[in-house]
Amino acid sequence: MYKITRVEHLSEKNWLMDIEAPYVTRSCLPGQFLIVKTGELGERIPLTICDYDRERGIVTIVFQVVGESTAKMAELREGDSFTDVVGPLGQPSEFVHEDLEELRKKHYLFVCGGVGIAPVYPQVKWLSEHGIKADVVMAARSKDLIFYEEQMRSAAANVYITTDDGSYGMKGVATDMVKKLVADGEHYDQCVAIGPVIMMKFTCLTTKELGIPTIVSMNPIMIDGTGMCGACRVVVGDEIKFACVDGPEFDGHKVDFDLAMKRQALYKTEEGQKMMQYEQGSGRCHTA
């Protein structure tokens, strides 16, 4: 069992949890993900790692309630446990292998939307720890969906916030801010965009126009996370890649986002039915 040491309710549907998972923290790097499972017959849910404390063996995850499995996760409290946590999975972000001297010459722009803020943070933090200060655009529908702002500000050079409804930061979407920054004279050598597929798609369209190479992190349906099931296939350029072993990070200018969105909706009907049963049934009563 993997004990939950802290729970933070970030906003209506978003939760942050610290979990004891020493096998994950002993080697995890920015860009990697883990899988959690709740209950014997639970679903394996892949989540990008938001933060980690190697000394204490604590990993931080952020998730959004989108179906039955994540709804069950949201019922867990400090002192409860996940039945299973496994990781780290996937390839670390490319920059961790890059020559630091070369890396220090590059100006990075991170663009994150919604719960995509979580996987961006360890990347910005890693760069900061290696003397590289990046710029970060944090985008959400409204103010209450922005989280980890303080941590991000302490690791980044500049943090720019946009909200759809204008309740915080600039009114608009992430791409509006990217365009504004470039129009104001900022030069970026590399962009990393993580968030909902639709946001990554439009960010990539923008950065392509602006000529900024862009990495995205895909989070498709998967089961094992080690290459065995092949459910996580994504089309990158002319190739079919497995997000779990080849990714999850890919060249965003080559990813077929429309297809990725269709594949993400594969079990929508089944998941909807399960969620309905869960909401109507006794699932709401926390008996465990």
Added chain:
Amino acid sequence: MDNTFDVWKKVPVREQDPKVRATNFKEVCLGYNMEEAQLEATRCLECKIPFCVQGCPVSINIPGFIKHVKEGDIESAAKVIAESSALPAVCGRVCPQETQCEGKCIRGKRGEAVSVGKLERFVADWTREQGIVPATAGTPNGKKVAIIGAGPAGLTCAGDLAKLGYDVTIYEAFHQAGGVLVYGIPEFRLPKDTVVKHEIENVKKLGVKIETNVIIGRSITIDELLDDLGFDAVFVGSGAGLPKFMGIPGEIANGVYSANEYLTRNNLMKAFEEDADTPIKRHNKVVVVGGGNVAMDAARTALRLGAETHIVYRRGEEELPARVEEVHHAKEEGVIFDLLQNPVEILTDENDWVKGVKIIKMELGEPDSSGRRRPVEIPGSEYVIECDAVIMSLGTSPNPLITSTTKGLDTNSHGCIIVKEETGETTKQGVYAGGDAVTGAATVILAMGAGKTAAQGIHDYLQNK
């Protein structure tokens, strides 16, 4: 039981009626009872030179255990089997006996071979029901061995080493031990909660520790196991790898699965059960591409989930790589075999969902490098099968997770780990390997054989170290 016992024929085994079992996930074969097993055992000629033993990858003393069955001393029979196999209830169910022990049986020259598999299964099931643990751990020798993967190869290697007194820890990537026995082979062929769980418990009773949710190559590397965690040797039994696809148009469409995914959802994640959280689609018409045991398992699973199911295979019936029994069972249950046919394109609707498969008919030409006649397309023979799902069961290619993170562990051009066949030793000192990670996708029993060989190899190495 049938009263007309014919010494030239196997005592028939009771099975669930095909029409009934096609709608449930309960075990197809019901196995022998004591009376049937003892009667079948009388058919064994107790050959002085038993060819059956030569046919067994783990060299079980077959006439030896059958003799005890004949006498009704099942506990002794279990002990004989336990000398060679840690997973008899599994092997009795999933081994291809017709090409191994039973294929070599003298009885088979004139009539039907002795039903070795069904007898092994009977002994194992009886022992389990009586609560008897047939093997015991050896005296601790103070040496530590790490095993990667709790599948058939790893469990066998672990069991053998524990019997020799080693301190053994198995690291398993999944949340449950068993490997292909839990994620791949369906419940209706191999019950998980009774049979598989019990045999894994027996391995644990030998003192073997199993740590789930640890991915070697990610959570921890082989070098760390050897250098930092004090293991004296490592066995890699990490299993088969990444599912292969055909590379035909439409293959990325929604409704195209690898057999690995489809079976894992259903077997490991129990998606067929109401209270499981993992979803599975209940399709109307499913095309399974491939002709191996995995294809049969996928087809029979789809059928049980309510679909009209077709096997599309590019060669003929003779060439089907699946066990005869599996093909027979699949046909009985209503799986339709479209042989000498091959998909050329997957057709999709406007939402990128599968709506059919364009198939071309084949004929057999000259033998290819495998010795089998090469299937050749018949020009102009294309037609379309309408369906809403396609399951690709074309085998796997090795997973690079371990080999790419372990210095000095060499692989061949296919990516399979190179070993010395007699010992299981790899190109890296102290590291042994066996099973699908070495051979590519093969059978449970071959993996067990390799696990056994490597256990002996590790023992020899550590005794001389």
